[in-house]
Amino acid sequence: SQPLKVAAIPGDGIGKEVMPEGLRVVRAAAKRFNIDIQFEPIDWASCDYYEKTGQMMPDDWKDQLSPMDAVFFGAVGWPAKVPDHISLWGSLLKFRREFDQYINLRPVRLFDGVPCPLAGRKAGDIDYLVVRENTEGEYTNLGGIMYAGTDREIVIQESVYSRFGADRVLKYAFELANARNRKHLTVATKSNGIAISMPWWDGRADAVGRDYPAVTVDKQHIDILSARFVLQPGRFDVVVASNLFGDILSDLGPATTGTIGLAPSANLNPERKFPSLFEPVHGSAPDIYGQGIANPIAMIWSGALMLDFLGHRDAHDAILQAIETVLKQGPHTPDLGGQATTEALGRAIEQLV
Amino acid sequence: SQPLKVAAIPGDGIGKEVMPEGLRVVRAAAKRFNIDIQFEPIDWASCDYYEKTGQMMPDDWKDQLSPMDAVFFGAVGWPAKVPDHISLWGSLLKFRREFDQYINLRPVRLFDGVPCPLAGRKAGDIDYLVVRENTEGEYTNLGGIMYAGTDREIVIQESVYSRFGADRVLKYAFELANARNRKHLTVATKSNGIAISMPWWDGRADAVGRDYPAVTVDKQHIDILSARFVLQPGRFDVVVASNLFGDILSDLGPATTGTIGLAPSANLNPERKFPSLFEPVHGSAPDIYGQGIANPIAMIWSGALMLDFLGHRDAHDAILQAIETVLKQGPHTPDLGGQATTEALGRAIEQLV
Ligand SMILES: CC(C)[C@H](C(=O)O)[C@@H](O)C(=O)O
Ligand SMILES: CC(C)[C@H](C(=O)O)[C@@H](O)C(=O)O
Secondary structure (H helix, E strand, C coil): CCCEEEEEEEECCCHHHHHHHHHHHHHHHHHHCCCCEEEEECCCCCHHHHHHHCCCCCCCHHHHHCCCCEEEEEECCECCCECHHHHHHCCHHHHHHHCCCCEEEEEEECCCCCCCCECCCCCCCCEEEEEEECCCECCCCCEEEECCCCCCCEEEEEEEEEHHHHHHHHHHHHHHHHCCCCCEEEEEECCCCCCCHHHHHHHHHHHHHCCCCCCEEEEEEHHHHHHHHHHCHHHCCEEEECHHHHHHHHHHHHHHCCCCCCCEEEEECCCCCCCEEEEECCCCCCCCCCCCCCCCHHHHHHHHHHHHHCCCHHHHHHHHHHHHHHHHHCCCCHHHCCCCCHHHHHHHHHHHC | CCCEEEEEEEECCCHHHHHHHHHHHHHHHHHHCCCCEEEEECCCCCHHHHHHHCCCCCCCHHHHHCCCCEEEEEECCECCCECHHHHHHCCHHHHHHHCCCCEEEEEEECCCCCCCCECCCCCCCCEEEEEEECCCECCCCCEEEECCCCCCCEEEEEEEEEHHHHHHHHHHHHHHHHCCCCCEEEEEECCCCCCCHHHHHHHHHHHHHCCCCCCEEEEEEHHHHHHHHHHCHHHCCEEEECHHHHHHHHHHHHHHCCCCCCCEEEEECCCCCCCEEEEECCCCCCCCCCCCCCCCHHHHHHHHHHHHHCCCHHHHHHHHHHHHHHHHHCCCCHHHCCCCCHHHHHHHHHHHC
């Protein structure tokens, strides 16, 4: 069979430090499980590239990436050099839209060895998946400003949803919930305040849910849902949300498990018509870049999600197991109270895969 | 001087149980501090009234309430009888808009005696105010559905902001921060994803902030801001947010201090052109209604905020002190692990005022 082709884009800051460790571990797993995988290193989609060329990516970026099976991505952004709206909308958000990566999947999990900010919770108590709509909804540049620059300024910001867009992410989430033991799906909403889109979204959840009678559905307004991420995290199994609500929940969830620096993220085009993208939730962290102390686990875990998506669940599970062991026993980088380097952690996980 | 006139609206469910305790304590504080205050009991703005009349409030509700100095409100909603969008938009959200209660103020505080869901935090570690814009922004019924009922459905939801509306809430928050010791203001945003309204909102924060050079401003995207409510709650002093973001943060904040059942809320028209409204953050709790075990502290604390707003800071402080003592020593209602009734808690706080 054809080798898998993956673009490796380190991006900015610690993206460049964690990428080699991600590659190291994915290669080790590929070797162990006999997966033929080829990486293509790419230096664009970075602020360095922007400084040289005045754009985040070459004009033919889509042609270059389209033949790939996946994009393995470090982190993008360097606000001191390039404003976020240029670096992010010029790369990540472009990939999500133009490669129709309509699912943003983020696992939330509490591990032994990671101090939990919540009192009295232990590994196993928190283990759920946030499924975020990744291409439409609240993230738009539609609308405008009237009487701009005067005291009478009025601003309209439009959110845009489609049945096509809502149904496919809901369907994905129902499928996921249906395949899990608990078969429990939380649907984030705010239909008591946002009066057009959210009641409609609730209706789409009802409609799609009709095909999944075994799944228990729990609709929750985003305010109380956020509160319950803190108060009753064991309640959740799969959580599906619009673009904005999913963005909030997928930072809040990892915060409650102390894993905001460890959390991975999969931006999926499930049909594999376009490459999917796998990246840490953390950013480029200019403040610690250059010291070789960034924790590479989010990058490595993202690599595990990538192998899973490409059909290799066994390789995913082996990497997760190795991550669990290292979190429990060390070595640990400074964010976890240790003194190990980025590379030492990568090598320790590689050994265990 | 004229007596203060306050409408007392219990509303639904446990609103009817906590209201008498709120009145009891406010009356005790009024007596102690020589405040002339008259309460007018009102039975509408409730689902019972809706069942009798087919509307949440009488046609002349505005005429009846306009002469009041304040509205003291229990809780509204009884989904089994009346859909939320009717009960809420027909009462609370109407008050907010038609009485131009453009500030929603919610204190977040950790108390001795209240188990904190966050590990290792003690009273004093968490103490901040969420200032939410309460009349515009994301809460609208503007927009619509195209190709409704077909596979091609497209939904537009509009958020609407005005310079007038943003500047006044930002100014209120800057004034508040400026009057406090730390003089620290967090501005919630999402300008890296929501491309029209949020960059504009950031700009208004900069513009208004120019008049408050002593205040330190910290702009945070709502995703990481939510995470930091969990990870670094000591970081916050005053937090200002749009309607939706403020809604989320003012449930999440109390969740992190274990006070979601205790938290009060002030819906303010600071100019006192219209009456302001004071209510618990909690709802009508159909599941525990009728047992006399609801915790009345949110109602009582809301009464304290009301007295403060009406010019009686000393009365506010005395009530808060009494709440602190009861939280530390008991008696406690079942939500706090005790066996006391709603009334017993009210009486205990009354004694201490
Ligand atoms: C009931 C609901 C419409 C309301 C809101 O979202 O404003 C409530 O959550 C609140 O915070 O007062
Ligand atoms: C950087 C930003 C635009 C992005 C988002 O909000 O989607 C990030 O927070 C994320 O969650 O991937």
